[in-house]
Amino acid sequence: MHNHAPEMPAGFTLRAFESVGSTNDVARELSSDPSYGNIVVWADSQCEGRGRSGRVWTSPAGNLYNTVLIRDVGALAQAASLSLVAAVAMGEAVARFLPDSGGLGYKWPNDLLFDRAKFCGILLESGQALGNNWVMIGSGVNLVRHPEDTPYPATNLKALGADVGAAVLLQAYVERLDHWIGRWRQSGIAAVRDAWLSRAVGLGEKIQARLADGQVLEGMFRDLDAHGVLILDVPGKGTRVISAGDVFFP
Structure with a gap:
């Protein structure tokens, strides 16, 4: 299936699948297994992908679908800011592969855009297992195709000139996520707020x-x-x- 599985940072375990209902659902099932630390669930496609507020996230093969479950996040009210952490981590990962990242932006609270066209959505869910709170960060990235029948502009990375596969982008993303979560644990949202605002779409408008x-x-x-x-x-x-x-x- 995945000939070139991405390498994960220390403390992260990768589980890869051809197809799942939802990567968030798989991560939730694994959350109670004490043999796992932080968990990365990656699938080639989803048949029940979802976005915020229960919306359907179209998930054809070829794009990147993943969920990263982070353990021991402390108070869940504070952990809600991890959506901004994830956006910055994904933005930095994607920027490596774009010919020009000037149009890359973050839309509050959970989307990544290029010239105001959406190519990535992020979904946070939380819970408790093994005596500690966890947060799941689900994300879908339009690598090679995007839905046409959306109420907002959409695009994909291939159309933007980024020739990157799912495995390579996933590795880059989790590496940056590990970095930013480390800073978030030390300083809270203050660590990532300026980085997010530097690419905030609509700021001052x-x-x-x-x-x-x-x-x-x-x-x-x-x-x-x-x-x-x-x-x-x-x-x-x-x-x-x-x-x-x-x-x-x-």
Whole structure:
């Protein structure tokens, strides 16, 4: 199946599959096995891939589908900022293979874009096993194809000139993730906040934020706070702090 399995950093165990329902589901099943430390689940395809809020993530063969389960993350409220950590790690990995990474950007809270077209989505899930909290970081990267029927622009790395296979990108990503999680454990989100903001799409511009209750707020994306929460300046309503929602660019 995988002729050239990627090498993992110390403390990470790789499990590779041709096809699974969802890499997050496999990682969850493995979370209670004490023989594993941090777990990387990689699949050529998924038949039940999912994104945030239960949305379907189209998962044809040829792209990169993986979940990294990180153990002993401490308080889960703080661990939510690992979506930003993962975005920066994936961004740095992808940038190695792009002819020009100038268009690479991070869309709050969990997407990677190139010239505002999405090529990667990240999904965090959390739980407890063996007496400690864990977080799963699921990500899907459009390597060679992307869905056409999306409500937002989409692209793939091949179309952007990046000739990189799933194994090579996965290795680069987990290496950068290991680095940034080490810094996150020492300093919290402060360690990664500046790196994320340096490529933040829409920063200082007018955006729309759709909240979980369906409310849509429009204002200027001013900053991230010390917890990775989006700060939005809404005309006539002052500053709003948004911890969960979907961002759109009008």
